[in-house]
Amino acid sequence: MQVRILLFGVLKDLLPDQPDSICLEAGSTVDDLLQTMQARFAQYFTQTGPAAQGNLWSSIAVAVNREYAPATHRLNEGDEVALLPPVSGGTENPHVALIREPIDTTAVVAALKQGEDGAIVTFDGIVRNNTRRRRTLWLVYEAYEEMALPRMQRLAAEARAKYPIRDVAIVHRLGHLEIGETSVFIAVASAHRAAAFDACRWLIDTLKKTVPIWKKEHFEDGAVWSDGEPFPAELTPQVHPKPSPEPLR
Structure with a gap:
């Protein structure tokens, strides 16, 4: 087959x-x-x-x-x-997206915020100018988009079920990014700050480990794919080498 x-x-x-x-x-x-x-x-x-x-x-x-x-x-x-x-489910959330243009973080927060919210906690992932003492020129992000976006939607739904929050926004940039640009932006709206902080940290940590998005770093002396955070053990099927057949005598 x-x-x-x-x-x-x-x-x-x-x-x-x-x-x-x-x-x-x-x-x-x-x-x-x-x-x-x-x-x-x-x-x-x-x-x-x-x-x-x-x-x-x-x-x-x-x-x-x-x-x-x-x-x-x-x-x-x-x-x-x-x-x-x-790397480096539920009902679709309109605040979850993969985009190729610059992320307007102010617009994302404005679209998420409602009158009952007492807190908006955000995480703004920014392209820095160095990695391990090597000067970074730019980054390129790619994704398995048909899988990544549904996984991000599922994370948003899981966060709402796991924490006492009202809603979340998750926006990830793909393609060529310059130094100082936002690569990923997460916002969590809640009546109280503690739940929003907890949910925001959980979202970015889980996204980095489970959503199929990768980063290639371009330096002055070459380019490499960034080492991603390990997948959770339950998501990695281990290869067990099969024993070699005994030679014919």
């Missing part, structure tokens, strides 16, 4: 020759697919060592048809399978 393969972030650079689809035996699982990918690209890691290969395959998450899937998930003909490096 044929399944479609999507690569994002650093995986596109590490596995540049990966075709758009891969052929697997009927009844194959996510683990089988990862085993096949690992074997196919083993030659790449002869230059970087086995540790690099282990780190790659143990850190990715897998989405099948835009939903995270465990290693045991059985694949079907025509499935869309996305391999996601660490």
